[in-house]
Amino acid sequence: MKLVFVNIMQELQRFDSMSYLTQPPIPFAVLNAVTPKAIETALLDEQTDRVRLEGDAFGFSVSTQNSKAVYDYADALRAAGKRVILGGIHVTVCPEEAMRHADAIVTGEAETIWPEICDDLLADRLKYRYDGSPTPPDQMRPVDYRFFGNRRYLTPASLFATRGCNRRCSFCVSSRYMGPYRTKPLDVLEQEIDQLTALYPHAFLQFTDDNLLASRRYAFDLLALLRRKRRRFATMLTVDQFCDGELMEEMAAAGCLGVAVGVESVDDNNCAAVSKYQNLQQPFVEAVHHVNRLGIQPIALIMVGLPHDSPQALETTLELLKRVPCAYYDMRILRIYPSTPLYRQMLATGDVTANWWLETRSTNNTCNDVLPSSLSMHFRHDRFQPMQLQHLSLRFINELSGTAPGTIARILRVGRHGRALGFATLVLRSRQRSARQARMLLRQVERAMAAGVDGQTRTACCTADTPCLQTGGRA
Numbered sequence: 163m164k165l166v167f168v169n170i171m172q173e174l175q176r177f178d179s180m181s182y183l184t185q186p187p188i189p190f191a192v193l194n195a196v197t198p199k200a201i202e203t204a205l206l207d208e209q210t211d212r213v214r215l216e217g218d219a220f221g222f223s224v225s226t227q228n229s230k231a232v233y234d235y236a237d238a239l240r241a242a243g244k245r246v247i248l249g250g251i252h253v254t255v256c257p258e259e260a261m262r263h264a265d266a267i268v269t270g271e272a273e274t275i276w277p278e279i280c281d282d283l284l285a286d287r288l289k290y291r292y293d294g295s296p297t298p299p300d301q302m303r304p305v306d307y308r309f310f311g312n313r314r315y316l317t318p319a320s321l322f323a324t325r326g327c328n329r330r331c332s333f334c335v336s337s338r339y340m341g342p343y344r345t346k347p348l349d350v351l352e353q354e355i356d357q358l359t360a361l362y363p364h365a366f367l368q369f370t371d372d373n374l375l376a377s378r379r380y381a382f383d384l385l386a387l388l389r390r391k392r393r394r395f396a397t398m399l400t401v402d403q404f405c406d407g408e409l410m411e412e413m414a415a416a417g418c419l420g421v422a423v424g425v426e427s428v429d430d431n432n433c434a435a436v437s438k439y440q441n442l443q444q445p446f447v448e449a450v451h452h453v454n455r456l457g458i459q460p461i462a463l464i465m466v467g468l469p470h471d472s473p474q475a476l477e478t479t480l481e482l483l484k485r486v487p488c489a490y491y492d493m494r495i496l497r498i499y500p501s502t503p504l505y506r507q508m509l510a511t512g513d514v515t516a517n518w519w520l521e522t523r524s525t526n527n528t529c530n531d532v533l534p535s536s537l538s539m540h541f542r543h544d545r546f547q548p549m550q551l552q553h554l555s556l557r558f559i560n561e562l563s564g565t566a567p568g569t570i571a572r573i574l575r576v577g578r579h580g581r582a583l584g585f586a587t588l589v590l591r592s593r594q595r596s597a598r599q600a601r602m603l604l605r606q607v608e609r610a611m612a613a614g615v616d617g618q619t620r621t622a623c624c625t626a627d628t629p630c631l632q633t634g635g636r637a
């Protein structure tokens with residue numbers, strides 16, 4: 163029995179032929195470690211490997227974003243007589259949908275139930291559905307990174323120390339569906355760090371946690387470990403953590419190179435509207451200056467299309483952000499993920515259609531065929547036409563990713579101060595890439611607008627059976 167774990171490439175990578183933000187798919191290494199020896203396992207990573215589907219059974223990790231692509235693969239494989247097992251966040255929140263494309267689905271965290279599923283696979287008695295449960299910390303084992311072989315990822319030393327999130331942002335699935343917030347025992351984490359140091363001595367540690375520092379006590383113990391291990395690292399933070407001067411000083415002392423901060427919006431009304439209360443009334447701009455002085459590159463994660471956004475407000479935001487010395491801005495259009503409070507709310511008001519992630523993007527004249535979905539709009543907003551918001555977000559990316567001499571000098575200065583010029587160079591390359599990609603997409607969007615697509619644009623959620631959210635008519 164040969165079981166192949168298949169990792170579907172991120173959609174943004176398809177829009178940029180050069181490799182982009184590639185990370186090892188850790189969930190598969192976690193499952194591989196508890197797969198019985200009677201099953202031969204392999205990894206097929208679309209990011210790095212040529213796609214050849216050779217095996218008896220296939221496991222996919224499904225996110226809302228890649229669900230359609232996974233289902234297409236799954237249907238074809240099952241038609242060819244192969245077994246397909248689906249798991250991951252989207253399966254957890256939309257189990258009935260996933261079941262239509264699988265021999266078995268697994269909801270929730272799977273490592274404690276995976277050996278039983280493998281036994282059923284071997285005995286050809288798979289059940290349709292298995293429900294995993296949050297892995298207790300004392301059952302967390304070190305991830306074995308040898309599973310990824312010599313594949314080349316941008317951040318090969320990716321790891322996670324915690325699971326879940328203790329905040330309740332209304333657009334996010336993690337807080338409610340990833341189980342209670344848990345922390346990995348530090349001795350397990352230390353083994354992973356040692357292994358990563360041996361495998362990738364020059365790579366920085368990329369923590370992929372939703373909320374690495376949610377427990378202040380664990381945070382300080384973890385930072386002490388990182389300091390002792392002398393490993394440089396990057397991670398994501400919430401705004402209140404970022405504005406905690408003492409915590410950021412500990413981060414710098416522990417070897418932090420850069421932090422991505424969930425800013426989302428500079429308008430507190432927007433943050434309150436999506437229950438992102440940790441962002442309210444925080445001295446973000448001062449904190450950016452502080453971490454720059456500490457030698458940490460601040461990366462702001464921004465969303466547009468939030469409830470209180472308007473074209474005028476976003477123009478003001480753009481001008482404000484241009485004056486905030488962040489190393490990089492990661493800009494996305496809001497997405498309405500199934501199962502979230504925001505999804506339920508917008509479904510009730512008719513501002514989003516159910517199952518939008520499954521709708522085919524039909525003709526070539528829709529803007530959404532041009533854009534990656536993180537930059538396309540699939541819901542109705544009182545103050546924006548889709549083209550307008552899409553165009554604006556691309557302008558944001560282009561204008562905020564500039565590499566004027568002053569910006570380059572600042573990023574290098576921060577890098578020099580943090581003894582991390584390599585990371586500063588990575589940031590500068592990312593800015594260049596983003597600006598180049600945004601300019602390319604802007605040209606395509608402008609061509610589509612000139613061709614009169616504006617106003618009549620069909621969104622990804624319009625099909626022959628559902629009314630067009632923009633025109634109110636039938637697509």
Ligand code: B12
Nearest residue numbers: 185186187189221223225226227249250271272336370536
């Ligand atoms: C790391 C990460 C990434 C990395 C992925 C790196 C990689 N190569 O895998 C990067 C940065 C590339 C990424 C990209 C994106 N991500 Co992401 N990402 C995460 C993050 C922070 C951690 C995932 C992780 O590794 N967890 C650790 C593992 C061990 O846990 P796990 O994934 O839950 O896996 C367990 C179970 O789910 C289950 N399981 C998972 N897969 C499978 C498969 C099988 C067969 C089985 C049986 C079980 C199973 O068993 C595992 C072990 O218990 C999660 C947040 C989170 N808490 O999960 C967001 C998250 C998954 N990402 C999210 C999003 C939105 C995206 C993007 C769409 C962002 C964007 N706009 O571009 C892209 C698209 C990715 C895609 N392919 O579709 C959302 C997904 C929302 C949704 N409903 O789908 C999440 C939940 C973040 C959030 N809070 O919104 N992401």
Ligand code: SF4
Nearest residue numbers: 327329331334337372
């Ligand atoms: S803090 Fe981040 S991970 Fe936690 S609920 Fe909010 S958006 Fe999700």
